[in-house]
Amino acid sequence: MKSELDIFREFLKKKGMRYTPEREIIIKEIFSIHDHFDVDSLYISMRKKEARVSKASIYRLIPLLIEANLIEEVFFDRGQMYYEHIYGHEHHCHLRCVNCKQILEFNDPRLKEIERDLADKFNYKILRHKLEVMGLCQKCQDEQE
Amino acid sequence: MKSELDIFREFLKKKGMRYTPEREIIIKEIFSIHDHFDVDSLYISMRKKEARVSKASIYRLIPLLIEANLIEEVFFDRGQMYYEHIYGHEHHCHLRCVNCKQILEFNDPRLKEIERDLADKFNYKILRHKLEVMGLCQKCQDEQE
DNA sequence: GGCTTATTGACAATGAATAACAATCTCTGT
DNA sequence: ACAGAGATTGTTATTCATTGTCAATAAGCC
Structure with missing residues (x-):
């Protein structure tokens, strides 16, 4: 399987854009984090590593990585956008506790079925979906009593 | 069926908050719009009607209306949040064309099933879900050839 | 190596959303 | 109906994520 960097290199080439060391270290940082991230925490963790x-x-x-299908917007919370990398990862959706902000990942085959039915019904070519389920985790349910 | 205003009145009462004319006219405006809205366009349309x-x-x-389950965040686009009212409306999800920005609404019973399974599997109390499906509408598919 | 031009970092600017605060209004108890 | 407590309002200032500007730099092509 091609590396993220190779994918991105090809993407840049096709668009007549340049491959720079800055872009490289940012991508390496992003793909070393196996979790959701936001710009600010990414920036801080890079500074700590002398990767300025x-x-x-x-x-x-970020918009380039999204266009290249390497990362995706996951959700917007407290005034900022969160992302995660998707290349080389199985697609999944998010279950979030609205109280403690815990995030669980899950996947469900029924979503593919829904996509197929939507494609048929509305003549759409489906590209992707984003399902967020909000609720209360066990712990936060208990605390509310 | 109770009106949105009645629902909200009870909600305020329960929280020890007050029912004011400002809150009333904003709610009336929101519930007269049968579409997605954002704060700025709501503000502008209210000014036009002398509802200052x-x-x-x-x-x-807005956060109060969300807490009272009267409206919901729908999506975040171009730096701002869009909402829609949900009380008295059947829950639905959105199918969006990434090219021409058309938005179609749909509902699928399988989402309720998925919610139930998640509740069981993770011991969550599910409050709501938000499914966005992105794709290309027929017209935009044709144009890309 | 030299040239073209995309990209960078620093800084300023934008703009949605929030906070501060004095003036006002709701609501409760009398 | 009245008064007092305290919630809410509009105004204004502020915050802070994100984007724009621009001169200096560097990638990629010859």
């Missing part, structure tokens, strides 16, 4: 890039460069890179 | 409230009051009301 400006925050602007991160903001500029 | 400050934008701050709208921002302050």
